[in-house]
Every structure is written in structure tokens, then in C-alpha cells.
Amino acid sequence: MSGFLALVRRDLALSLRIGGGASFALVFFLMIVTLTPFAIGPDLNLLSRIAPAILWIGAVLATLIGLDRLFQADAEDGTLDLLKAGRLPLEGVVLAKCLAHWLTTGLPLALAAPLFGLLLAMEPAGMAAAALSLLVGTPALTFIGAVGAALTAGIRRGGVLIAIMALPLMIPVLIFGVAACNAAVGGTIPFATPLAILGALTLIFAVIGVIGSAAGLRQVD
Numbered sequence: 001m002s003g004f005l006a007l008v009r010r011d012l013a014l015s016l017r018i019g020g021g022a023s024f025a026l027v028f029f030l031m032i033v034t035l036t037p038f039a040i041g042p043d044l045n046l047l048s049r050i051a052p053a054i055l056w057i058g059a060v061l062a063t064l065i066g067l068d069r070l071f072q073a074d075a076e077d078g079t080l081d082l083l084k085a086g087r088l089p090l091e092g093v094v095l096a097k098c099l100a101h102w103l104t105t106g107l108p109l110a111l112a113a114p115l116f117g118l119l120l121a122m123e124p125a126g127m128a129a130a131a132l133s134l135l136v137g138t139p140a141l142t143f144i145g146a147v148g149a150a151l152t153a154g155i156r157r158g159g160v161l162i163a164i165m166a167l168p169l170m171i172p173v174l175i176f177g178v179a180a181c182n183a184a185v186g187g188t189i190p191f192a193t194p195l196a197i198l199g200a201l202t203l204i205f206a207v208i209g210v211i212g213s214a215a216g217l218r219q220v221d
Contacts, residue, residue, distance in 0.1 A: 003088040007093060007097065008096045010100075012100050012103060020097050024065050026062075028061065031060045032062075034099075044121040047121050047184050048123065052177075053178050055120070055130050055181075059138060070097055070146060072153050072155075083195065089214075091210050094146060094209075094214050094217070098139075098213075101142050106134070107138070113130045126181055129184030129218055133181055133195060140198075144173075146210075148153040173202075176197045
């Protein structure tokens, strides 16, 4: 456990030092949210109706930022070899690095969702639902992206490959995340139903992501 927490603290410190974690993701998220009203026009009803989709698409794209360096930097400087030889299982290494990535990317996006929802004319219930759904669903996005990051850890500039591999798998998370937001503002299904499915997807992808990423990293020379 001490090695796990030390690795989480190390990745958090590196992310904050480099400045490529929460700051870049939030700026990218804000750009999508602010540019959309200019494209849609002054129709507040339309903007409010599609706001959950805008927030979730922004979260999916913002999560991809920095995933190419999730394991690649460690593979390049030899740290990955040391982690493989350490006492912490490789699955634990993957889980620690995914947790650090989510804390600097997914969590800030979820916390900022209500504020950005104001720019999209969302109702208060919709903003709260968006924040909660992002809090539950963004870990799944990180675990999905981690598999692609592990498979491309030995490839320079593998960010495009990560997006190609990860985006199709992120679609179910996107669908139920938007459905949860819509259900909270008068949908035909209870809010708890898509939120529970979203939580189940996070748990499923957590298992698949950790095991798949560890298997991919074992193939990196």
C-alpha cells in the first residue's frame, strides 16, 4: 500500500509540475463549452437541450489529453523497468497511475461541470446531474484510455492510435452519461437507472483496464 500511494503522489507531482494535467484538460473543456453557443446560435432552449451531450463530449475529448504520456514517459526513461521489477504488482502500478490521471483530469472536469453548465443555460437539476454523472463515469474513460496507452507505450507519438482504439469503447459511457443528465430534467426513465449502469460500466472497465493495461505493459521492452 505504501508503494501504491507513493506512486500516486509521484504521478500527481509530475502532472502538476509539467502542467499537463488538470490545467490543459480544463482549458480544452472550456473551449468546447464556449465555442458551441457561437455555433448553435442564441436559441437557449436548443442549447439547454443539448448541453449534457456537449459536456460529455468535452469530457471524453479532454480525458484523451495526456494519455499518451501515461506510460510512455516511464518506458522512455527506464522507470517502467524498475516498476516491473518492484514489489508492487504491475496491476497495482496501472491502478495507481490511472487514479493519479483521474484526480488531475476527470475529477476537475466533474467539479467544473456545474459552472460550465451555466454557459449552456442548463437547469440546476441538470447541472447537478451532469456533475454526478461525470464523477461516476469519468473513471471508466481513464481505464479505457489506459489500455490504449499501454499498448502504445513503446511507440513515439502514439496519441492518435490511443484515440482510435479508445473512442469506440467510450461510446457506451457517453450514451449513459448523457441519458443520466436527461433523466434528471424530466426524462422518461428514473435518474438512478442510467446512473447505476454508468457505475457498472466504470467497475467493468476498471477490471478490464487494469488487467489489459498490465498485460500490454509486459510486452513493452
